Amino acid sequence: MGLEVRIKTKLDGFLLDVDWSMDDELVVLFGYSGSGKSMTLKTIAGVMRQDEGYIKFNEKVLFDRNARINLAPQHRSVGYVFQDLALFPHMTVEQNILYGAKGISKKVAGKDAAEMVELFRLSDHEKKHPHEISGGQRQRVAFARALMSRPDILLLDEPFSSLDNPIRLEMRRCLTNVLKKRFQIPAIMVTHDVLEAYMLADKILIYANGKVIQSGLPREVFDNPATQEVYELVKNRALYPEYLFAR
Amino acid sequence: MDSAFFPMMLSLKVSLIATFFVIIIGCTCAYVLSQKSFKGKEIIDVLLTMPLVLPPTVTGYILVVLFGSRGMIGRHLYDLTGYSIMFTWHAAVLCSFVVSLPFMVKTGRAAFESVDRNLVLASHTMGHSELATFFRIIVPLSSKGILAGAILSFARAMGEFGATLMLAGNIPGRTDTMPLAIYAHAATGEWDKAWNMVLLFTFISALFIYCAIRLTGKQKWAWK
Numbered sequence: 001m002g003l004e005v006r007i008k009t010k011l012d013g014f015l016l017d018v019d020w021s022m023d024d025e026l027v028v029l030f031g032y033s034g035s036g037k038s039m040t041l042k043t044i045a046g047v048m049r050q051d052e053g054y055i056k057f058n059e060k061v062l063f064d065r066n067a068r069i070n071l072a073p074q075h076r077s078v079g080y081v082f083q084d085l086a087l088f089p090h091m092t093v094e095q096n097i098l099y100g101a102k103g104i105s106k107k108v109a110g111k112d113a114a115e116m117v118e119l120f121r122l123s124d125h126e127k128k129h130p131h132e133i134s135g136g137q138r139q140r141v142a143f144a145r146a147l148m149s150r151p152d153i154l155l156l157d158e159p160f161s162s163l164d165n166p167i168r169l170e171m172r173r174c175l176t177n178v179l180k181k182r183f184q185i186p187a188i189m190v191t192h193d194v195l196e197a198y199m200l201a202d203k204i205l206i207y208a209n210g211k212v213i214q215s216g217l218p219r220e221v222f223d224n225p226a227t228q229e230v231y232e233l234v235k236n237r238a239l240y241p242e243y244l245f246a247r
Numbered sequence: 248m249d250s251a252f253f254p255m256m257l258s259l260k261v262s263l264i265a266t267f268f269v270i271i272i273g274c275t276c277a278y279v280l281s282q283k284s285f286k287g288k289e290i291i292d293v294l295l296t297m298p299l300v301l302p303p304t305v306t307g308y309i310l311v312v313l314f315g316s317r318g319m320i321g322r323h324l325y326d327l328t329g330y331s332i333m334f335t336w337h338a339a340v341l342c343s344f345v346v347s348l349p350f351m352v353k354t355g356r357a358a359f360e361s362v363d364r365n366l367v368l369a370s371h372t373m374g375h376s377e378l379a380t381f382f383r384i385i386v387p388l389s390s391k392g393i394l395a396g397a398i399l400s401f402a403r404a405m406g407e408f409g410a411t412l413m414l415a416g417n418i419p420g421r422t423d424t425m426p427l428a429i430y431a432h433a434a435t436g437e438w439d440k441a442w443n444m445v446l447l448f449t450f451i452s453a454l455f456i457y458c459a460i461r462l463t464g465k466q467k468w469a470w471k
């Protein structure tokens with residue numbers, strides 16, 4: 001059970017053909033740009049068309065070509081943190097977070113939003129607009145908003161790519177804390193950062209040319225790259241001190 | 248200036264009503280053209296743009312063929328209700344609507360297309376319908392463009408002459424909007440009256456264009 005993903009779809013000559021599953025864990029999709037990682041997230045969220053295959057979460061079918069089921073993004077219960085965060089610039093921090101509370105009564109939403117503000121340490125910034133807060137704070141608003149509706153799955157598309165290194169470290173901690181301690185839901189994260197992939201992933205999927213070429217625990221994949229392509233991708237690990245990779 | 252009062256009030260009434268419909272229908276067309284892909288989209292775009300490039304007399308002629316009391320649509324309307332739009336101020340509204348619609352569609356479409364696509368997708372993934380996303384995300388973020396389009400449309404509606412002359416006629420005290428009244432005064436040699444109205448009209452139009460330019464400035468909340 002958990003999330004089962006079988007996608008076969010063609011877009012402008014690029015073929016995405018992947019088949020994998022996951023439990024309530026953090027899976028990192030790792031690979032070069034244009035290998036189909038973000039496309040996988042968009043397809044799971046339903047904001048990109050899918051030709052064949054199926055996507056199931058436990059008993060819930062999000063897409064099944066054979067059964068002609070294709071749930072609209074509105075009904076997939078997916079929290080999506082976009083690479084550029086996609087915060088609504090005309091809304092305050094509080095309004096952005098509350099916007100994520102679709103289908104929840106106003107009273108409960110207010111309580112949940114207050115809890116999110118507390119959890120993501122945004123207490124002094126509720127009335128500010130996104131352009132008035134720092135990059136790390138915007139990041140936390142995006143997480144809070146994506147988790148407001150209690151989604152079944154959390155999708156993170158290179159969420160830390162625009163942040164400076166110290167804030168990146170803080171945000172990684174923030175994300176793992178929130179996911180492990182507060183929301184036990186499957187999370188899928190796309191990243192280019194080898195250290196990030198290694199440190200955060202429960203399971204890692206290596207993408208190349210629209211396919212998964214290796215998967216497994218980070219240590220397994222990093223220590224035993226199955227192909228030269230995987231080796232090329234993970235070799236940058238040598239640039240970092242070994243203690244960073246101790247888990 | 249008394250002779251200018253009725254035409255000015257009629258022009259304002261006609262333009263305001265036409266602009267009201269232009270905003271509703273123009274924004275709907277602009278949204279569909281900016282967000283949807285479908286067969287025949289280019290043809291609809293061409294049809295909606297045509298009044299911008301056609302001589303107003305051609306637009307007026309087509310409107311007479313369609314809405315005249317023996318016209319393709321007007322005939323049925325006349326047979327059913329006994330009503331004909333010809334030579335009424337309603338005809339002036341219809342003409343102003345048709346010629347100013349392209350301004351709203353073009354400006355609105357550009358404004359809607361400038362809204363970051365990820366914001367729209369983000370709203371959808373949070374469970375919000377297309378309609379809710381339109382009113383809560385797309386419209387607020389393109390409000391300047393919509394307002395500028397509405398002002399341009401209003402200014403164009405105020406200046407409508409050729410099509411109105413053909414469909415509404417130039418009946419003093421009934422269908423003589425400002426441009427028609429100016430034409431009538433000039434044609435009968437009443438240059439002082441014509442001159443006063445020209446000055447007034449030029450001032451009003453310049454004011455609206457100035458507002459449109461001011462309103463198309465940069466949004467205050469950009470951080471990227």
